[in-house]
Amino acid sequence: MFGKQYVRELHKQGINSLPIVCIISVFIGAVICIQMRINTESPFLPSQLTGYATRETMILEFSSAILCLILAGKVGSNIASEIGTMRITEQIDALDIMGVNSANYLILPKILAFVTMIPCLVTFSITTGLLGGFGVALFTEMITPMEYEQGIQYSFLPYSIQYSIEKSLVFAFIVTSIASYYGYTVKGGAREVGKASTNAVVNSSVIILLFDVMLTKLLLS
Amino acid sequence: MIEVKNVNKSFDGKQVLFDISANLLEGHANLIIGQSGSGKTVLMKSVAGIHRIDSGEILYDGRNISQMKSNELNLLRREIGMLFQGSALFDSLTVKDNVMFPLRMFSNKSEEEMEERARFCLERVDLLRALDLYPSEISGGMQKRAAIARAIVLNPKYLFCDEPNSGLDPKTSLLIDRLILEITHEYNITTIINTHDMNSVMEIGENIVFISKGHKSWQGNNTEIYDTGNEDLENLIFASDLYKKIKKAHQMGI
Incomplete structure (x- = not known):
């Protein structure tokens, strides 16, 4: 039963998040590329800088921290409202009365599934974000595809990817555990479920930002 | 007891x-x-x-x-089996899977044996036709019957x-x-x-x-409830005109 729940959560939180991750990453990658090009247009700066800056922004910040903030909205509210609704409709009481450890059965697969899927989502976001920037190079005359390609290859540190994934693992745990806590402890009715969902998103976002600062200091300095 | x-x-x-x-x-x-x-x-x-x-x-x-x-x-x-006020069926599972849930958690039966037991319980509550439907797709009465089937599936005492x-x-x-x-x-x-x-x-x-x-x-x-002499109980049971008439008829031996 636990295995089935885990696979279901992998699909729900991971596979189902791919479209939103793809759309957001492509567009943000494209926007970063355009803005970098506009703001660094100078005869003293190489045009490859646009690709370089797009890559660094996507890897170091967007695809880990900002993506997890976005997913806190999608995954976090989904978890809090699902568990909260189960609480107010006595489904959790039904599990307890059967002798099932409801927290273990409901929460653990969600946390494990999202922590498992987040490296895939981060990698996917980095790739699609860079492709978004490449689209700008391909379809506009702001920068040539060759210059963009050279930029994204310039001075690449594989540790950046490791750093990004390590950060995202912590954020994934924060999103799922906080959302599960708010959902599991709901008391009342539909209004309280909505409130729990909002609280889960707001609080996990704030904690992600705090941890983002701490982890950046710890891992990069 | x-x-x-x-x-x-x-x-x-x-x-x-x-x-x-x-x-x-x-x-x-x-x-x-x-x-x-x-x-x-x-x-x-x-x-x-x-x-x-x-x-x-x-x-x-x-x-x-x-x-x-x-x-x-x-x-x-x-x-222990429990039937909750709102049925408390798991809405992500079909009626059959809801009934099989306690078996999957606590029995060592094979999938076929579990399905057979679930079918037996659903037949007992006359709900075999709703086997593959989700709780949101059936009426309140059917939900209660499905919940009864789930409550008795492990032969509770x-x-x-x-x-x-x-x-x-x-x-x-x-x-x-x-x-x-x-x-x-x-x-x-x-x-x-x-x-x-x-x-x-x-x-x-x-x-x-x-x-x-x-x-x-x-x-x-x-049967004893008609003549309890308990004011609170009588106010609760015989609050409506219908039950007042039933009580009167009972006292008159009708």
């Missing part, structure tokens, strides 16, 4: 149950009745082990649940029903009441029903415990 002895329960310093003692009989429908807010749901949840009591004893065939450790309580819970008729029309209520009573007798289950539906009281009240303001005020059966 479940024996409730001198049970007290409070929440945040506010006492809800006062020194309640009652015997809940094996193979019978035991009804806990009372006005809204009288403490009957707290009593039922305390007896079911969902709430820990402050003092007193609750004995399941001599086993005191208030002294049980959590692993012992979990083992006991496998002997004790069955708890929290307001099984709430939200149902009188005809479906009667059907559910009779189904619960039939199952109780058929499998010799100690059934505890929390209700304020007077039709249920009259129809299946084999052992009735009346709770008033957190105190046990009366205990008896549905």
Whole structure:
């Protein structure tokens, strides 16, 4: 039963998040590329800088921290409202009365599934974000595809990817555990479920930002 | 049999149950009745082990649940089936999977054996046609029947029903009441029903415990209920004109 729940959560939180991750990453990658090009247009700066800056922004910040903030909205509210609704409709009481450890059965697969899927989502976001920037190079005359390609290859540190994934693992745990806590402890009715969902998103976002600062200091300095 | 002895329960310093003692009989429908807010749901949840009591004893065939450790309580819970007020079916699972859920969690049966048992229970509650439907796709009465099938799938010794008729029309209520009573007798289950539906009281009240303001005020059966002399109970049972006429007819021997 636990295995089935885990696979279901992998699909729900991971596979189902791919479209939103793809759309957001492509567009943000494209926007970063355009803005970098506009703001660094100078005869003293190489045009490859646009690709370089797009890559660094996507890897170091967007695809880990900002993506997890976005997913806190999608995954976090989904978890809090699902568990909260189960609480107010006595489904959790039904599990307890059967002798099932409801927290273990409901929460653990969600946390494990999202922590498992987040490296895939981060990698996917980095790739699609860079492709978004490449689209700008391909379809506009702001920068040539060759210059963009050279930029994204310039001075690449594989540790950046490791750093990004390590950060995202912590954020994934924060999103799922906080959302599960708010959902599991709901008391009342539909209004309280909505409130729990909002609280889960707001609080996990704030904690992600705090941890983002701490982890950046710890891992990069 | 479940024996409730001198049970007290409070929440945040506010006492809800006062020194309640009652015997809940094996193979019978035991009804806990009372006005809204009288403490009957707290009593039922305390007896079911969902709430820990402050003092007193609750004995399941001599086993005191208030002294049980959590692993012992979990083992006991496998002997308990519960029908919740809102059915509490898992809405992400089909009716068949809901009924098979306790088997998947606690039995070593093969998938075929589990399915056979689930089909048997669903047939018993006349719900085989809803096998592959989700709870949101079936009516309230069907949801209650599916919940009964899930509650009896592990052959429980004790069955708890929290307001099984709430939200149902009188005809479906009667059907559910009779189904619960039939199952109780058929499998010799100690059934505890929390209700304020007077039709249920009259129809299946084999052992009735009346709770008033957190105190046990009366205990008896549905034939004794006409002449209790208990003012609170009479105000609850014979509140409507219809039941006043029924009582009068009963007293006149009609």
